[in-house]
Structure formats: structure tokens, C-alpha cells
Amino acid sequence: MHKKHPHYFVYIFGEQPGSDVQIGIADNLQQHVAQKRQHENVLQNMGNMHKLVYYEHYDVEEVALNRERQIKSGDQNSTYNLIASMNPNWLDLSDTL
Template identity: 65%
Template sequence: MQAKDPHYFVYIYGNQHGDDVEIGIADNLRQNRPFNTTTQTHGEQPKLVYYEHYKAQEEALNRERQIKGGSMDSTFSLIESMNPNWLDLSDTLDD
């Protein structure tokens, strides 16, 4: 049996511009749903609002560090470049 190609994702979970966001890396976005209370808005669980795909773990880790090292304004701009309405992108993921 052939092993699946590795996949790594840099993700951002949040609810809306101006709120706290959670930035991280995962090998499976469907199973990686954060339950961090700092990213909840009025009791709502955060939505997957941004992600990038990488085949190499080191590339994903470097990108995660880059995003985390930037300003919140740059993070919001990054999200809105892909997802201007802050929709939940979980339904767009392939199985």
C-alpha cells in the first residue's frame, strides 16, 4: 500500500475583522478545529477563514512564523484577500 503524500496547512480561525484569531499548522484541517476561548465571539466557535497548503512541513512552519510575526492588520488583510466576507471555509475542503 502506497503512503499518501504529506499535506500541511497553515490555518487561521476567527469570526470577524477586529476579533482575535488563531493561527496554526495542521496536517488535517477537518480534524483540527480549535476550541480556544480567546477566539470565540459571543460564544460562537471560530470559523476556518483562511488556509494555505504545503507539501513540506518546514515550509508550512516558516509561513506560520511569518504570519504570526506580522501585525494584526496584515493578518486581517491576508484573510480578506482570500475571504473578504469571513465565511467558514470548512465546506471547501476536499476529503
């Protein structure tokens, strides 16, 4: 029996520069995006963070957790710059998963 290769994603949800962002980690980012959208459709109160605007992939959970902490410890401008480095137009990247 083959052991499945682990995947861990550090992600950022947001809408546009200057808006609030949500930073987190998921082991199945595609499923996490789908669950978040389903939850938002029910609550209709988190529309400002519905787009997946940034993500990084890691094979080791501890490395991903450290990266998440590093991003969260930075200021808002460093987070916006990080997003802009991968996604300058703040497009929804969920279709690229």
C-alpha cells in the same frame, strides 16, 4: 505499499475583522476543525474564533512552519488583509476542505 502524500495546512480561525484570531498549523485540517468545534461546544468560551477564515496548503512541513511563523510575526492589520485577500466576507471555509 504507497506512501501517503503529506499535507500541511496553515490556518486562521476568527470571527470578524477586529476580533482575535488563532493562527496555527495542522496536518489534517478537516479533523482539526472538527476537534476544535467539539472542544468549543464543551467549553463554550471560545465562540469568537469558531470559523475557519483562511488556510494555505503545503506539501512540506518545514515550509508550512516557516509560513506560520511569517504570519504570526506580522501585525494584526497584515493578518486581516491576508484573510480579506482570500475571504473578504470572513465566511466559514471549513465546508471547502
